[in-house]
Each structure stands twice: as structure tokens, then as C-alpha cells.
Amino acid sequence: MSATPRVPARSGPFHPLSIAIVGAGPTAVYALDALQRQGVAHRVTLLEAGGQPGQGIPFNARHNGAHLLANIAGYELPPVGETLNAWATRQSPQRQAALGLAGTAHDPRAFFPRMALGAYYADQLGRLMTPEAGPCATALHCHAEVQDILARPDGVEVVWKQRGRRHTADFDAVIVASGYGKPDVGARLAGATARTAHGRRVAVLGSSLSAIDAAVELAVRHGHFHEAGDGTLRYALEQPFAVTFLSRHGLLPEADFWVPETAPPLRHCTPEALGRVVQGRAGDLDRAFALFARELGEADPGYAAALNLESCDVDSFAERHFSARMAADPFAHARANLAEARASHAQRKASPWRHAILRLHEAFATIVPTLADADLARFSRGLKRVFVDNYAAVPHLSVVRLLALHDAGVLAVQRVDGRQGVARGPDGGWQIAGQTFDDVIDARGQAPLGLEDFPFPTLRLHLCAQALAQEREWHEGLAPAQGHVLDPEDPALARVHVLSLPFLLHRHPFIQGLTESAAMARACVAALMRRAEATPLSRDDIHVALAWLDRTDPIYQGHDVLMVARPSA
Template sequence: MKKIAIIGSGPTGIYTFYSLLKTKIPLAVSVFEQADEAGVGMPYSDDENARFMLANIASIEIPPLFITYLDWLRRQDQAYLARFKVDKASLHDRQFLPRLLLGEYFRDGFLTLVKEAKTQGFEVNVHESARVTDIDAAPEGVMLSVNGKPHPARFDRVVVATGHVWPDEDEATRSFFPSPWSGLMDARIPACRVGIMGTSLSGLDAAMAVVMQHGHFADQQFILDKGSEALRIVLMSRTGILPEADFYCPIPYEPLSILTESAVESEIAKGADGLLDRVFALMVKELELADPEWCQAISLHDLNADNLLEAWYEDRKRHGPFTWAEENLKEVERNKRERRTVAWRYAVLRLHDVVSEIVPALNERDRARFQAGLARVFIDNYAAIPPQSIRRLLALREAGIVSVAALGDDYDMDIGSGQTVITHHGHTLRFDVFIDARGQKPLKTKDLPFPTLRKQLMETGDDIPDVSADYTLRSPESIRGRIAFGAIPWLMHDHPFVQGIIECAEIGDAIAKGVHQPAAGARRKLPWVEG
């Protein structure tokens, strides 16, 4: 019986275990989780979130663990759901619900998974409060160090599913937080000037973590506590543009007609020179087929991979962040009531996955062009946020608490012991408390927290871990097939849109297939929706 170790029991680790179970081939599986409760995942744990924070994914999109998220919710008592301010009678599959509740679903699914695996003849060991501190891979197997001490077992394959990596809490001070997950949830923030770098959902959640200490929402208004009148929050980004509200569209996604996976494979086969521009030309044809009026309105035929971003944001810049947010929210809510799909938005949403397949094949120049242009268009489109988050933001703006600043690309930030000062275009912003909420940054081999494995990989000369179709490390040759590398921050270089629960499920499925097969070939897309 093969011995498998899974490091991390967040979504990637859970879906890997679930996919291993579906192969029906018994294994000895050991799960190592550094938190004190396995099967939740940092993005959904009560240590890092509050009950008012919403998950940015609805039940209809979440790959099921035995049962769908919606069916699991419907099995819960009304009193239990009420703790999260969820009404059982109004549940539906396109609803955005608290992250903590999604964490409860994953925890319950994980416990069911452990029980079912044992029933099917698996040997299962779950190690909680068990931080893996080193990985030592050799041809005869892989050894782990846990909490600084050697673990007695030797494994045939180790799955690295450690998820996001944020700065340690000891890097935070009372006036500076290097991420929203570095002690902010437990910190007491006074009514002062607060700066938040980032205008995505993470930035909005950071703002919520602060304002909920100084008031409450009632009837779509925010009521500030007496004595907290000095609270002011500035959300900042290069563009000063707010995310749009999540929009209605058919799920599972309808197939593309022109820029299909086979079309992308054909373009990749022609070589790196001109690849980005060739694929952009096919993308234009796909969009013109889907929504010719929108394409004409933005003069898409005259645009290229470098300036589409400017046209994409043009209306929002002209209207201002809050005016646009208010109008966009009305449009989205109307379309959801009428089950109406905006064709160009839906086409861009479906295009991001297939276009991302070209990234590993791009030359250095075109990869930089992609990151500066098309990647930002796609991220803005698929990272649309829950409408309730927009409503909350508008209420905070109406209360005079929140504003937005566009910094541009040229600004200076001075993090002092008492204040953070940002200078841009001749303006100076001073903050008593500053929160960096720009999200996960891609990491390199040198950032690996496992010293022995890091040394082995750095000796190969690879800046980032080189993985095959089943995510096993391709080099060094001596350990090929021993380690499956599903840690998202290290995959983001070649696969910039790899974040998210759906992607976690795809990674888990690929890893599970590879456990019983030799690793080979280039990465491929693995759709989770059957049929």
C-alpha cells in the first residue's frame, strides 16, 4: 500500500484527498495541518475572518465534497444558520455567504472524507497542530520534519498543498499590518486615519474589519458609534478603480467558438514569437462574435494586447469609483432578477482560462506585456465581488468614512514607527494605521520554507519549481515522481489565474491521477464539471 503525505488541509489538500478516494485504490494517507483544526483552510478559518466577511464564490461554482454546498446548508438547523445571519428559507445556489460558514462545510466534508476513506480500506492519520518544517526527498522515499523533529514514517509521495503564504504576525505593529491576515482580526483599531493598499475584496474586508469596531449596519446604512467620528479610511490602488459586482451567467460555462483549447494549442505550437498577438487576434474575433455592439463601442478592432486595459477601464475612470459602483450594482441586480447575461462580460470570463494556457510558452517580453495588460483585464472580470460587499461600501461612503485614492505607478511609501506616509503626484497622505491588502504575490524557489527541498531545487537552477501534468516535480531527476507540488504561490508565475476553489479541485484531481501513474507531459486543463 502506497504511503501518501498531504501537507496542508485547506481546499487543495481536501480535494486531493477526495480525488484519491474516488480512485478506489486504498492508500495510507497522512494529513499534516499546522492549525489546530484540519479541514478548514486559512481563508475560511475563524482565526482569520469575521462572520460578516463573505466568500467570493457561490454554491453553484463550488466542486462538491460528497454533497453540494447548498444541500449541506439545507441540512443545517435554522438556529445554526442564524448564527451567521443566514435565512434557511431564502437559500439558493447563487448566494454569497460568510467565509466561516464555507469553512464549516469544508471541515464537515473533511471529517466525512476521513471516515469514508477508512471504510474503503484506507489507512488514515490526521496530524493537527503539526507544522511541516522540512522535506527531504530521496529515490527511496521522502522524509518529513514536523514541528522541527524528524517524523518516523517514510512516504512514497508527498503532496505540498500549503496554500497562501502571508507575513507572520510578528511583522505587524499596532500601526502597520503587512497583510489583513497578520493580526488585524484581533487588533483594536482606534478611530483615526486608516490607509488600505488594495481596492479588491481583500481591501474591502480589511475596511470592514476596522469599521465594525466603530459601528454597525442597519437598513443599508452604517451607524457610527458615538466617539468614533474621527474614523476615516482611504482605499488605494494604482488606478483607484473599485471591483464590479458579481454578474449573472450560465454555469457550467458554455463552450467558446473560436478561441478554443485546440486553437490555443495550435498557436503555441507555432512558437513564442508573436504568440500573444496571435491569440489576442483570436480573442477579438471571439468577442466580436459574442457581442458586436460592445466591441464597436470600445473600438475593439483598433485595440491590441497592450491598450485594451485602458479601454476596459475608460468608463469607470470617467464616472468615478462610487458613481460607477452604484450604477453597476443596479445593473447587476436587475440582470440577476431577469436572468440576463451580458455577453461580453461572459465571453471575457470564459476566455481567461484558455488564454492563460499560453503564459508558460510566452517569451520574456510578451510575458511582461501580458502581466501589464490582459492579465489585469481578466483579473478584474473574474474577481467581481459579492453585491452585498458593494452595498456595504456605498453605505460607508454615504456615512463619510471611506474614500478612494488613485496613486498611479509612481508613488513613495514611508512606513514609520508611528505613521505611514504616501506621496504621489505632489500629494501627501498620512495614516495612523496602514494595512497592505494587495493579496498573494508569486513566490520563487528561494522562498520555500523547507530547507532541504529548497537546497535540492536551487541546485537545479530553476527559479520556480518545475512541475509536470500531475504536478510532480520534474527535477531533480533523483526525486522525480516523489513530490507533487500544489502550493499556489509557487504556481502563479506560469499560471496567474490559479487561485480559487475550482482551481484547487483541478489541482487535486491531477495530483490524484498522478499517484497511480508516472508523471509525464505538460500541464493540462482538468474541468471539474462533469457532463
């Protein structure tokens, strides 16, 4: 087993912390891995609401069969002790077959089933909780639903319910690594998911990989895929059903394109260059787009000429970028794009403009949180769509299945106005855009959540009061400081780190992947290690605490006192 050897306990100016991690999915696994690597004997308690620790909702074996593919290749996945492919190749032939890895376990560019990634993280979590993994003492509580978090200058109290009993414990710090937020809209409206929909006419809101997964899940329940004599994948319908993707733009995702594992640095639109022109002022986005256009134009002059990039601005670029696809039949484009993507892999040759946009989105991710509100809205309407479409390219097999379903006459795509709602029809079905469906499945992914949706009432009250004092809108969610600390200037909130993606998406729209989860966890642990430096209480610390008390008001929660920011006059 090629796991990371035990890290010796670090001696020196550090003292152990007691740390609670809310959630035990992949983000929590990365956080625990980073803590074990620090060499300090922290006491770590993981509180997992479900019964399958390590897997997380998107990779949970209960909700994913071997036919549902993850959207990240092995070489892209940040390793936890060992790479995904090293772990896969050492599994028994029987387990490889059960997880859908037979024949691909060794391939670092293969897309594994979601449940295989869940099994990988579950195994790594188990290893990280052994004495050989590092000096941290760990405890895992499953079926532990965290009900409240009370942050105070002297510590953080966590309240959870487990098997009908209420538990409380105090910690030095808390990492909120819980995953997805509200259930999807379709499930709330129609009570339907891809596994529970029984109607013959099914609407799927969205057209991304999640929508393809929903269609494939329905397809395996109503028929089967098989390879025809000419080597193409076909779908045989056994029980009548039909699926319609309802999408605002009517576009299907493009197929995964080949990129080198390492790439030369950007020349013009670097994070440093963007940081110099983006400072929260009006016009920042226009200055950033000028760098973007220069980089993209040099990377692919032919693409730039086709779009007349020189005459583009940040508000017109997306429309020109998508214009050819919007005018084409979506399945015809998918078929042509799949052939192009397969050729790029066979030749190990990147599409210059696609690769450039992929790298540029990483640079833009560093400045989006600092954009002024008006620029952030413009970015979300245009350039963000291009970035998301580019990095959300899907596995080739997913596109092949999509085409097989369309060829069998069971899958269609319809463009709908985003303002059109979902309503009950007179026959008990669901009416959308003038059509009636038996079931509706929302596959549009996780929407950004605001402070009013934060699940821990006392901490939510604390954050909402602070936002009110700072004249921030609650719907904007969270914008943590370095290390994902809620507020380093507040002695109480400085003890809480939030890595929960739904509440960060408003200002950090590109943090939905496992690579970002790993980066957030490492940054969080680095901040915790700064807190773990053994420094005595100084007069400055006392003055900070007194000043904090002076600018806050108390709220009484049972026997506890919570200090929240006093609204400004």
C-alpha cells in the same frame, strides 16, 4: 446525508502508496477526496500547522466573522461528497444562524460567509477520514509544522515539529498543499490587520474584495450597518475612524453579474486553437489576441464598436477597456454597476461581453504558462488585468456595504503610483503618497513567491540547484509538470507534487480559486495513480537511476545524502 458512498478497494495492478499531504485546507480536502474515490488502500497522513483542519487560512473561523463573504456561489463550488447547498440545508437552524446562512442555505447562487465554507470543508474532511468514505487509511496531525522535505529516488522523508517534539517519517510521495505564503506587507510594516488596527486613519493597500472585507471588519468595530426606511443599507458611526483604499488604478471591483450555469463552447478562441498558435515563440501573444478579439467581437458587437476593437492590439486593449471607469468617480460607477448587475440577475440575462471575457480567461489559462518571458510580461501588464477584474466580481452585499461606508463619509479611494512606498512618519504614523495614516493594512492578495521563499530548506536547495543548472531565475517560482509533479524525469522530484498556490502564480496567474484547487488535486491524484501501477523494476529504471547519479552532486545533511543537479559547464 447525501454523501458519496464508500468506494470499494480496487483489485488489480495497483499497489498502495504511503502519501503525506502537507496542509489540511480545502486543496488537501479535494486531494483526499480524489484518493478515496480511486478505490486503492493508500496510507494518507495529513500534516496541518494550525489547529482547525479543513478550513484553510481564507476560511478560518478565527479570522472571519459572518459578515465577511466568500467570492464563490454554491453552484460554482466543486462538491466534496455533497454540494455546499445540500450541506447547508441539513444544518440545524442554530448552526445556520451562527454561520450566517439563515434564509440563504437553499440558494445555489447565494454568497455564503467565508467561515461557512470553512465549516463545510472541515465537516467534509471529518467524513473523508471515516472508514465509510473509502479504502484509504488516514491520519491527521494538527499543530504539525513541516520543517523539511528530503526527496530521494527511494522515497521522501518529511520532518515536522509537533508540540516541541521533532518527528520524521518516510513516504512514497508527498503532496505540498500548504496555502498562503509570506504575511501581508501591511502586517509586517505596521503590525496591523483589520482586527488589530486601532488608529483613526487607516490605509488599506488595494481595492478588491479583500480590501472591502478589511473596511467592513473595521466598520463593525466602530459602528453598525442598518436598513433605512427606504430599504437602503446605511452605516451609523459610533467611534470616529476613516479608511482610504490606496490603489494603483483607483478602481473598485464590479458586482457579480448573472451567468448561465452552462454555456455554449467558444467558437474561435478555444484552448485547442490557442495551443496551435502559442508555442513559446515571439509573437505568440499577438496571435492569441487576434483569436480573443474575434471571439469577443462576435459575442458583443456593441461593446466591440465602443472600444473600436478592430484597431486594438494586446497592449492597448486594457487601457481602452478601463478608460470609462478610470474617468468616472469610482463610487458613482459602483452604484450604476450594482444596478446593472441586479437587473441581470432579475432577468437571468448575461452581459455578453462580460460573459465572453469570463469564458476566454479559462481558455487563456491553458497557454499562459507557455508564453515566452517577454509575452508573459506584456500579458501581465494588460490582458491579465482585464481577466482578473472580470472574474473577481464581488457579492452585491459587499458593494452595498462599500457604498454605505462612502455615504457615511468614512471611506474614500485614492489612486497612487505603484512606486510609492510606505515609510514611518515623524509622529510615529505611516506616510504614503503624501498622507499620514495611523495603521496600514495590505489587502492586495497573495503575491507570487519564488524558489528562495520555499519553506523546506533541503527541497529548496534541490530546486534552486536544478534551476541554476537549467539557467532559470529563482524568483519565477515553480512550473510543475502534468499532475503537478516537480520533475517527472528526476527519480527524486517525481515523488513530490506541489499544489501550493503562491509558488505557482508566476506562470499560473488564474489558480487562486477553489475551482482550480479541486482541478489541481484531481490531476495530482491521477498522476499518483499512475505511479501506483504495480510494475517491477526494469533495466530501464536502473539506467535512469544511474544516469541521475551521474549528473548530480551530493550534499550531506546530517546522516542523509541529497543529490542535486550539477550546474552545467
